[in-house]
Amino acid sequence: MITETIQQRFKDHGLKNTPQRTAIYTALVETTSHPTADDLYQLVSQDYPMISQNTVYYTLGVLQKAGLIREVNVGHDRARYDGNLSPHHHLICTSCQSIVDVMDERLNELSFPNGIPSGFTITDYQVEFRGYCKACRSKTA
Amino acid sequence: MITETIQQRFKDHGLKNTPQRTAIYTALVETTSHPTADDLYQLVSQDYPMISQNTVYYTLGVLQKAGLIREVNVGHDRARYDGNLSPHHHLICTSCQSIVDVMDERLNELSFPNGIPSGFTITDYQVEFRGYCKACRSKTA
DNA sequence: TCTCTTTTAGGAATCATTACTAACTAGCAA
DNA sequence: TTGCTAGTTAGTAATGATTCCTAAAAGAGA
Structure with missing residues (x-):
């Protein structure tokens, strides 16, 4: 992801360009691991040792309101974030809580339900698949 | 729901029958509102004023492990619980966070996705529909 | 009834997230 | 280039749901 693009994207949404914000958003767009706020804090801290957790939370809130990122639900422990806005769904390991993107196009064409x-x-809508990843399966077996 | 049935259900899962546990489980099975732990605490407190929040949390944990109830994800605020085990999905109001059951049979036959x-x-899997309920729509309009 | 194990209630502790606030800075205009 | 202003940051304190710890109480089977 080129920084130019990010700066433009921020501008389009009326958000100021700051190094911290760029770092957080870049990290989120470049990963597929659906990190928590703290994961991002740890990661960005490597380049910005003075960054505060507060900034991470605030930034995530701002980005989410702007529609640049979205929150993913996995139980009620900690919030997880997704910088991939293309329509997709998730597969979650019930054991280790890892999240894998599911890009199957057929899932994007569900008709809205009856009886609402x-x-x-x-x-x-979002389809959330549940199961066990390879690593967790072999641990149990 | 007849209390006999509940007692048997507890027994089948090796759970002791206690008035508190029966009250919590009954409340959960009889509502479609997907209450939080605190909602249940408030509700059951009417009949059992001495019940503790701890008991509610502990009981919900036990029932969930036994597979008698399930947790529903709506954002990361508070956990919500569902005593309806028949296969169904949920429709969530983005504004007021209310949850409505979606019983459309067609959703129970999705094929598992490609590319995992x-x-x-x-x-x-679970399909989570998002939208705005009637009340919240009229508030905004 | 006796015993054993689970359950309960209460209080303290944890931990993610939010609130508050003062200092700072990006972005714009003069 | 300089100043202004609103948005942003960092630090600390506060909140609130949930979990932990523990002693007393109560099911369930013998």
Whole structure:
């Protein structure tokens, strides 16, 4: 990802360009690991030792409101974030909580369901697959 | 739901029958509101004023491990619980976080996705629809 | 009834996240 | 280039859901 693009993207959303913000967003876009706020804090701290956890939380909130990133739900422990905005779904290991992207196009064409309350408008949906990753399976076996 | 059934259900899973446990489980099975631990605490407190939050948390943990209830993910605020084990999905209001059951049978027959990592075993999946309920839509409009 | 194990209640502890605030800085305009 | 202003940062304190710890209480089977 070229920094130019990021700066433009921030500008388009009325967000100021700061080194911390760029670092956090870049880290999130470049990984597929769906990190927690603290994961990102640890990562970005390597380049910006003075960054505060607060900044990470604040930045994630701002980016999310701007629609540049989204939050992923895996249980209720810690929030996890996804910088990949292309339509996709997730496969979660029930044991180690790792998240893998599922890009199967067929899942993007589900018809909206029957029998929902009148007046409820559906905007989008997410399919969450659950299972056990290779590593966790061999541990159990 | 007849108490007999619940007692048997507990017994089948090696769980002791206690009034608190029965009250919590009954409340969960009889509602479709997907309450939080605290919601259940408030509710059950009406009949058992001495019950502790701890008991509610402990009981929910036990019931979940036994497979009698399941946890529902809605953001990362508080855990929500579902006593309805029949296969179904959820529709969540992005504004008020209310959860509505989606019983559309067609959603129970999705084929497992392509392109997942080798060795990953899928056990089940959940479709989470997002949108705005009638009440929240009229508030905004 | 006796015994053993689970369950309960209460309080303390943990930990992710948010709130508060003062200092700082990017972005814009003069 | 300089100043201004709103948005941003960092540090610390506060919040709040959940978990931990422990002693007393109560099911369930013998």
